[in-house]
């Protein structure tokens with residue numbers, strides 16, 4: 233049983249013109265076994281929330297706290313956070329020229345598990361995980377995210393999720409830009425992971441589409457750097473029919 | 488045997504001569520010397536009776552003979568240091584592969600200088616329709632000025648590797664003139680990770696149409712090293728190709744690398760296909776990289792010509808991505824540096840040398856050899 237606890241989180245992005253506040257007091261608790269959908273309009277700060285939890289160097293926390301099972305996440309380095317059990321499937325995964333997927337994954341697995349997985353068992357494990365996501369085995373020879381299509385990038389993110397088995401997963405718009413087949417493959421991959429590990433999930437999305445495949449326990453509406461309303465899955469249906477408009481005006485009156 | 492000529496170009500050398508006094512002592516403001524810490528290599532501009540010879544062990548295709556200036560290859564010096572070295576080199580390390588010969592195993596020539604300062608003359612000649620790989624391992628324990636005169640016969644295929652790996656204490660001033668025969672193929676690589684002051688000047692010309700030259704380079708500089716590569720490719724014959732790819736990584740205050748890539752396409756060199764590229768990776772804020780590609784076209788009737796040059800810092804996004812997968816920063820850096828070099832090293836034509844050089848780069852950067860071997864194993 234793990235708990236990610238976000239309390240009154242304020243954070244700014246470092247820009248050339250100086251820091252700019254994006255997160256304005258986010259409070260949210262994600263327990264193992266529960267799936268929280270965070271939905272909001274473009275530019276509301278959803279990715280910022282994900283990046284701040286993961287420790288991206290472009291953002292500074294100005295107030296509040298993030299803990300994982302009581303441990304202060306914000307003082308950990310990026311890699312320590314990952315090894316503590318946090319995983320971020322990124323909205324825009326980064327190209328790493330010259331580093332093959334297989335080398336990347338094995339190095340990551342070595343770091344996560346504390347020792348290098350035996351080559352034979354590792355190759356088998358990787359092949360199976362790739363097959364589950366309907367990925368061509370040749371994929372492992374390509375360089376990380378280099379020349380990947382949108383769908384390939386997202387499958388690769390979920391592949392990592394499946395191999396690294398975090399305690400808490402954050403999926404940042406994993407559904408965006410996917411065709412129906414890719415969305416289904418990625419969702420099935422995620423659901424298998426969730427079932428197997430019982431991890432807690434923060435599912436960030438702009439569209440309700442993915443919620444047909446990945447069922448959330450809680451839905452939060454995220455506007456202007458904070459959660460403005462929380463509810464059950466029925467809230468997603470409201471967003472689907474009414475859009476964000478009502479919440480956007482609520483968000484701006486609150487600020 | 489002295490020739491003086493002034494080709495109608497800025498990029499090719501103006502003076503070509505065996506006579507030392509045909510070259511003025513450089514003062515450092517000349518185009519070809521402007522980056523070099525010239526005060527520290529002044530000794531190489533005057534004849535030095537105390538200078539030693541550079542030799543190698545004899546083997547199947549390698550012999551060391553006395554210098555015979557009248558038969559010292561078709562190349563003539565293009566600067567004063569080269570003229571001094573040629574005049575002063577007492578011995579010639581000669582690598583000869585006869586016509587129609589395929590040599591399977593790499594011919595490894597391990598150079599060794601006899602004195603603190605040495606003059607070297609190395610000749611590599613590959614006969615018609617032959618095929619060989621020649622690895623020249625330089626002696627970085629001593630100062631050397633010299634030439635690596637390379638001639639490739641018609642239809643022959645030469646893969647050659649110049650390795651400067653060793654202490655960062657010596658001065659290495661080298662010319663590497665290459666003549667590519669008709670329909671011949673040359674893949675010439677420089678791996679430069681040792682030496683205090685290094686000037687390596689590969690130059691390629693073609694003896695006939697259909698020649699192909701690939702020049703590859705990987706260099707790594709730190710701790711105040713000065714490493715300069717100047718490349719000249721002169722397309723004088725039709726339908727030849729050249730491809731120049733150099734990558735360097737550098738760190739540390741006072742560290743300085745220079746890459747100059749000059750490509751000249753002469754009027755008769757129709758159908759030329761040429762591309763040159765240099766990329767440098769700055770590992771910290773202290774080091775400086777100069778990168779100057781020059782392309783001069785005397786004919787527009789070519790297949791393709793391009794050049795690219797970029798010097799960049801470590802990409803924070805890449806580090807973040809790798810670290811977010813649990814990979815510690817130090818290991819993430821190792822992956823990125825390795826990834827930076829791996830494409831150029833994969834073209835060397837030898838997995839053995841690719842892996843050897845990658846391992847040496849990792850070692851030089853204080854990285855983890857176990858990780859390196861696990862990466863090779865997975866790859």
Ligand SMILES: Nc1ncnc2c1ncn2[C@@H]1O[C@H](COP(=O)(O)OP(=O)(O)O)[C@@H](O)[C@H]1O
Pocket residue numbers: 245246247254272273274275276277278279280281290
């Ligand atoms: N690196 C950055 N530099 C400048 N502004 C940024 C940066 N990252 C995010 N922002 C700004 O922060 C706001 C929130 O962005 P983001 O967190 O990406 O929103 P979302 O994911 O909800 O679309 C936007 O106005 C965006 O322009």
Ligand SMILES: [Mg+2]
Pocket residue numbers: 278279280323404405
């Ligand atoms: Mg976003």
